[in-house]
Every structure is written in C-alpha cells, then in structure tokens.
Amino acid sequence: xxxxxxxxxxxxxxxxxxxxxxxxxxxxxxWRLWTESRHLAAWWGPHGFTNPECSIDPTPGGEMRILMxxxxxxxxxxxxxxxxxxxxxxxxxxxxxxxxxxxxxxxNLTTVExxxxxxxxxxxxxxxxxxxxxxxxENLAGMGDGWSESLDRLAGLATDGASR
Amino acid sequence: xxxxxxxxxxxxxxSVTELAEPFAMSVPAVSMHIKTLEKAGLVARGRxxxxxxxxLDAAPMREALDWLERYRRFWVESLDRLDAYAQTxxxxxxx
Numbered sequence: 001x002x003x004x005x006x007x008x009x010x011x012x013x014x015x016x017x018x019x020x021x022x023x024x025x026x027x028x029x030x031w032r033l034w035t036e037s038r039h040l041a042a043w044w045g046p047h048g049f050t051n052p053e054c055s056i057d058p059t060p061g062g063e064m065r066i067l068m069x070x071x072x073x074x075x076x077x078x079x080x081x082x083x084x085x086x087x088x089x090x091x092x093x094x095x096x097x098x099x100x101x102x103x104x105x106x107x108n109l110t111t112v113e114x115x116x117x118x119x120x121x122x123x124x125x126x127x128x129x130x131x132x133x134x135x136x137x138e139n140l141a142g143m144g145d146g147w148s149e150s151l152d153r154l155a156g157l158a159t160d161g162a163s164r
Numbered sequence: 165x166x167x168x169x170x171x172x173x174x175x176x177x178x179s180v181t182e183l184a185e186p187f188a189m190s191v192p193a194v195s196m197h198i199k200t201l202e203k204a205g206l207v208a209r210g211r212x213x214x215x216x217x218x219x220l221d222a223a224p225m226r227e228a229l230d231w232l233e234r235y236r237r238f239w240v241e242s243l244d245r246l247d248a249y250a251q252t253x254x255x256x257x258x259x
Contacts, residue, residue, distance in 0.1 A: 025250035
C-alpha cells in the first residue's frame with residue numbers, strides 16, 4: 001500500500017506520531033526548504049500533490065497557508081500558525097488539514113527538529129493531534145491513559161510492516 | 165484497568181462481573197471504568213436488563229487510527245519529496 005520509503009515512523013505512548021528521515025543536504029539549507037514559501041511549495045504533501053498557493057512567515061505568530069491540489073484536482077486548504085522558529089534547528093507550527101470529504105477538520109501541532117549531520121540533516125517530525133471533530137475530542141478527553149495505550153497498541157498493529 | 169478491559173472485550177462480549185474477575189477491584193469500581201469507556205463511545209452495553217453484556221465499539225478507534233494513518237502517509241511522502249527536492253538543489257549547486 002505505502003510505497004517503500006527511507007522514513008521511519010512510530011506512534012509514542014502520548015499519541016504522538018514521530019517520523020525521522022535523513023535528508024542529503026546540510027542543515028542551514030534544509031531550514032530554508034522548510035521556511036521559504038517557494039521551497040516549501042516544492043515538496044509539501046503526498047506524492048502527486050502540487051501547492052498552487054503556499055506561504056509561510058517563519059516568525060512566532062506568523063501565518064502559514066498552503067493550498068494543496070491532488071493529481072485529480074481536489075483541493076485542500078491547510079492553515080496554520082508558526083509557534084517557534086529557532087533557526088536552523090527547531091520549527092514548531094500548528095496546522096489544520098481538511099480531509100477529502102470535508103467532514104473532519106484536523107488540527108495538529110507539528111514539531112520539526114533538524115539535526116546537524118555535516119553534509120546531511122536528520123529531520124525529525126513530531127505530530128500531535130490538537131483538535132478534531134467535537135465528538136472525537138470528547139472521546140480523547142474521556143479516555144485518558146486507557147485511550148492512549150489502546151490507541152498506541154492498535155496503531156502499532158496498523159503501522160507494522162509499513163515502517164522499516 | 166481500562167486498557168485491559170478493552171483488551172478483554174476484543175475477545176468478545178463480557179458481563180461486568182466477568183470483566184471484574186481478574187482485577188482486585190469490586191464490581192462497582194470496575195463498573196465505573198466501564199461507564200467511562202461507554203461515555204467515550206468505545207464500549208456499548210446490551211439491552212438485556214439482567215445481563216447487559218459489554219462489547220467493544222471500535223468505530224471511534226478506527227477513526228482515530230485513520231487520522232494517524234493519514235498523517236503518517238502525509239509525512240512519509242512529504243519527507244520523501246523533501247529529500248528528493250534537496251538532492252536536485254544539491255546537484256544544481258543552488259543554496
């Protein structure tokens with residue numbers, strides 16, 4: 001289902017999705033690929049997507065706005081706010097993604113750490129869901145640790161075989 | 165405790181008494197946990213007044229997993245593209 005990738009992913013006990021990836025470019029340049037609109041537009045989103053509109057203001061409180069377009073022409077608007085911009089190592093932003101049938105609005109906090117590896121950079125992305133539909137938020141709030149652990153376990157089953 | 169209750173319900177419907185068995189807790193205490201799970205929409209109770217079996221309602225979990233899976237794919241593929249893009253820049257000598 002998922003194409004082979006050099007990205008490792010896991011879900012932690014606190015329902016945080018963590019992905020790590022080595023990028024063959026030095027850190028100060030990778031920082032620019034994340035924080036300059038024209039570069040961000042070149043890679044943001046799954047395979048086949050383009051970003052006809054893309055802007056990021058990499059300062060605390062700065063706005064992000066990315067209009068994604070799928071290969072089939074479906075458009076999804078991502079709107080977010082930069083929380084932390086500590087060049088060239090840490091970028092934190094909240095961003096809301098709208099799903100294909102518009103029924104679920106997902107807001108997440110994304111933390112991007114860039115680790116200096118000389119000519120390469122280790123990129124670590126942590127995603128934590130902040131807000132989903134009201135019903136879903138209630139479910140998450142009501143469950144506490146039990147929810148988190150069960151989800152973790154189920155998520156582990158779901159991602160086995162997909163990560164490597 | 166709640167996680168274990170969910171684990172046991174994965175094996176099929178159980179009564180509250182059955183669910184309370186492995187825990188060093190009273191049936192009312194376990195009932196409280198089941199109520200929490202019920203409120204969270206993860207466990208459904210049967211209508212039978214005598215027995216009221218508990219069963220797992222997996223829909224909210226599936227939904228949550230769908231979100232995680234969606235994010236996972238989003239970022240796995242985005243980071244692939246980031247690396248591919250980074251390498252074109254490297255080749256072009258752009259900085």
